[in-house]
């Protein structure tokens with residue numbers, strides 16, 4: 001049902017009816033809410049109503065004033081427009097039309113500093129602003145996404161029940177939606193989710209490349225391998241869709257579909273933001289960073305790639321390493337993929353823990369892992385175990401939780417063999433190898449960081465700490481090489 005009826009009131013309005021907004025509106029309507037619809041250009045509103053108007057109770061509106069007038073008070077307006085300037089533009093148009101205590105919900109992939117700014121500005125005007133991370137793509141938005149809401153606890157009392165109703169449900173029936181923390185926390189968690197998503201996709205790509213380049217396993221055969229892997233501890237949405245992409249045959253040429261796609265990966269920005277933010281926080285998300293750079297390397301300078309293919313001829317680039325699909329090699333790749341994937345999740349969780357302290361957010365890592373169990377792009381069987389690992393006392397690092405510690409020990413030999421083979425044959429595995437370096441660095445008794453401290457003290461009197469005494473020290477490098485207490489020498 002869809003009417004322009006000024007007497008009827010909707011419980012929520014949605015503005016921005018592209019794929020995500022349209023499907024979230026339908027999801028809300030299917031769950032029994034009366035939903036007011038608005039889009040900058042009314043074609044999308046009409047297209048939605050024509051195709052799906054019978055799915056629930058919708059109110060068609062043409063202007064933002066009509067949208068506002070169609071809502072019960074306090075008003076709830078879900079903004080699903082392009083992230084960035086368009087969100088500010090919509091907020092600026094909405095604010096003069098709203099009353100105290102009305103709630104604007106931004107469900108797009110907004111950058112969390114923008115969300116912090118918007119929440120503060122709107123709070124000063126007596127309005128609530130809720131930045132909500134939504135993951136699950138088009139299909140998830142319709143049938144149940146993973147939802148990560150920030151904003152004030154008070155606003156969650158009003159929007160939480162609706163969001164929980166439309167969210168994906170985990171196996172135990174709990175909704176994949178819970179209040180994360182104040183202001184930009186929801187968008188921050190969604191951003192880190194996307195960082196993990198980038199790494200997860202890249203490690204799958206590296207496994208594919210290894211099996212194809214080293215063992216000549218063609219895409220159709222790999223589709224079966226990924227399907228089988230999806231029945232193991234690797235079981236996840238991304239492994240599942242990888243099998244489908246690899247099974248696809250191009251209708252124009254009859255070639256494997258993967259072979260007709262230009263090998264230059266795009267990105268909209270959330271992975272890049274994750275790395276930028278990690279640099280600010282000093283969070284060592286090395287695998288996630290490599291996955292963002294791998295996309296950049298694939299696409300930023302195609303002329304350099306073309307010339308290097310002809311110019312870098314050290315004879316190591318593999319055409320084949322293993323003659324056939326050696327099952328032991330394939331199992332090694334599976335294990336290497338799983339180990340690298342575990343590192344990506346561990347790095348993401350570590351970044352959340354650091355950010356919680358820095359931004360004053362009480363981030364519950366077990367709850368966050370629980371929200372990612374269903375509905376989102378990184379949903380995986382593994383997340384139930386991650387949730388358990390953070391349930392009581394959070395480990396200093398996810399990999400140190402007993403279950404993962406033991407698992408990593410089992411995976412490491414395969415991981416090393418696969419990376420050695422890749423390096424020997426000249427196949428780039430940036431996330432496999434940086435993840436192993438991260439694991440090795442964590443477990444190493446002495447790191448060369450000691451030498452870096454010595455160098456810093458030499459050229460900049462930056463001081464160092466001793467392993468056997470408290471305090472900060474400096475060596476009089478350009479004098480008599482005496483060690484002095486930094487405080488006495490007035491250096492820091």
Ligand SMILES: NC(=O)C1=CN([C@@H]2O[C@H](COP(=O)(O)OP(=O)(O)OC[C@H]3O[C@@H](n4cnc5c(N)ncnc54)[C@H](OP(=O)(O)O)[C@@H]3O)[C@@H](O)[C@H]2O)C=CC1
Nearest residue numbers: 016017018019020021040041080081082083086108109137
């Ligand atoms: N696509 C996906 O899989 C996912 C997307 N997201 C995020 O959800 C949000 C919506 O994504 P998606 O549905 O893909 O849509 P897009 O990001 O493609 O945005 C299109 C929508 O934004 C509207 N819009 C653009 N500029 C303005 C403006 N200045 N004023 C008013 N409206 C404007 C468009 O209106 P018009 O029709 O008039 O042009 C249209 O409704 C984005 O932030 C995206 O990053 C989050 C998770 C997954």
Ligand SMILES: O=C(CO)[C@H](O)[C@H](O)COP(=O)(O)O
Nearest residue numbers: 135136266267268269270377
């Ligand atoms: O948020 C998402 C899923 O969680 C979107 O799909 C996201 O836009 C994908 O990112 P990119 O285009 O950078 O690969």
